[in-house]
Amino acid sequence: MRVRPGTPADAECVAExxxxxxxxxxxxxxxxxxxxxxxxxxxREKWRSRTAAATRAAGHCLLLAEERGELCGFVHLQPARDGRVHVDNLHVRPGRVGTGLGRLLLRRGLAWAAATSPGRDVFLEVLRGNDRAIVFYERQGGLRTAERPLRLASGLVLDEIEYTWPAALVGRLTAADAQDAPQA
Incomplete structure (x- = not known):
């Protein structure tokens, strides 16, 4: 599995x-x-805009996981207005869910956050009812910190749950991952 930064050329495959x-x-x-x-x-519109903006703005991170030329998953992080780091998207191709790819991407995103925004909490939101994702985030150390309505551009209003990785936990997780990494 290869993990690399995303570019504007990746917008269509990320959107798909x-x-x-x-x-x-x-x-x-x-x-x-x-x-x-x-x-x-x-x-498509969102990822065209985001990938173009990410090349101009510091503080954004788009990591793509590929295998044999196929996009298998991605994570996107960005600064939040409140000073935290927001995991705005973490997605794995439906046929690859449960393979460890989500954990890999989340941990790479947390490592990026620890390196670029030390001392900052990291958070994400998940829809209530997305039980598989909720279990995954809790297994990865996420703490349920808020619940609120999500208003989508389409006019839909759904309930979402916020999960947070406190800065100290982010540091411990990334340090543990570094220790577990094979030495060259």
Missing amino acids: LHTASWRSAYAGLMPATYLHGPLAEEH
């Missing part, structure tokens, strides 16, 4: 995987008319 992931994970949580309607174009 993002859409496939939502269609799989959010079936039954979001209306099918949305998942199979405007969602794909919304994601």
Whole structure:
């Protein structure tokens, strides 16, 4: 598995995987008319804009996991207004869920956050009802810190749960990963 930074040239494949992931994970949580309607174009526009902006702005991180030329997963982090680091997206191709790829990407994202924003908490949001993701985040040390409504551009309002990795935990996790890494 190769993990590399994303570029503007990756926008289309990131949008495709993002859409496939939502269609799989959010079936039954979001209306099918949305998942199979405007969602794909919304994601294309979002990733075209984000990948272009990320090349101009410091503080953003897009990491792609590839195997044999196929995008298998990605993580995107950015600074939050409150000073924390936001894991804005973490997605694994539906056929690759449960293979350890999500853990790899989350840990690489946490390592990036520890290196670029030391002493900052890291957080993400997950939709209530996305039980597989909730279990995953809790197994990875995420602490449930808030619950609130999520208002999507499409007008949908859904419940989301916030998970936080306190800065001290981020540091411990990344240090443990560094110790476990094979030595050259």
